[in-house]
Amino acid sequence: MKLSNKGRYAVQATFDLAYHGEGKAVQIRDLCERQGIPARFLEQVFQDLKKAGVVNSRRGPRGGYHLARPAEQVSLGEVIRAVEGPLSMAGEAGDDESPGLSLTRDVLGQLSRRLEAALDAMSLAEMCTEAQARGLPRGASGSYVYAI
Numbered sequence: 001m002k003l004s005n006k007g008r009y010a011v012q013a014t015f016d017l018a019y020h021g022e023g024k025a026v027q028i029r030d031l032c033e034r035q036g037i038p039a040r041f042l043e044q045v046f047q048d049l050k051k052a053g054v055v056n057s058r059r060g061p062r063g064g065y066h067l068a069r070p071a072e073q074v075s076l077g078e079v080i081r082a083v084e085g086p087l088s089m090a091g092e093a094g095d096d097e098s099p100g101l102s103l104t105r106d107v108l109g110q111l112s113r114r115l116e117a118a119l120d121a122m123s124l125a126e127m128c129t130e131a132q133a134r135g136l137p138r139g140a141s142g143s144y145v146y147a148i
Helices: 005-021 028-035 039-051 076-084 099-121 124-133
Strands: 055-058 064-067
Touching (some): 005 028, 005 039, 005 064, 005 076, 028 039, 076 099
């Protein structure tokens, strides 16, 4: 199974909000610069995430996007479902389904539920912990240092 660009960008963007935003609004241009995501595409991703209640936005000079809840309460499964819809590898059951097709559909349905459970078990906070353990620098880009 392969995740679409939209799904991957949603995970990258929400991770960035959790890791670099630290509760503050993150501007799209800063996020795009760090994550290498095209701004036009990211705006579409954020519309879906906002509609699903994963992120909120703030207008104005200090505006941008931020997580709607603490990173500990946002799972990767929720993020992916917000932009991809339900994760299902199994098709719909038909009336004239053969026993082999029925078995295949049932097994793929079980695998879909296991995949969703695994994605739901990992939070953005866990990704942040992993990033910190790997030494990923933290903090918003574009911060200024004034020396006099």
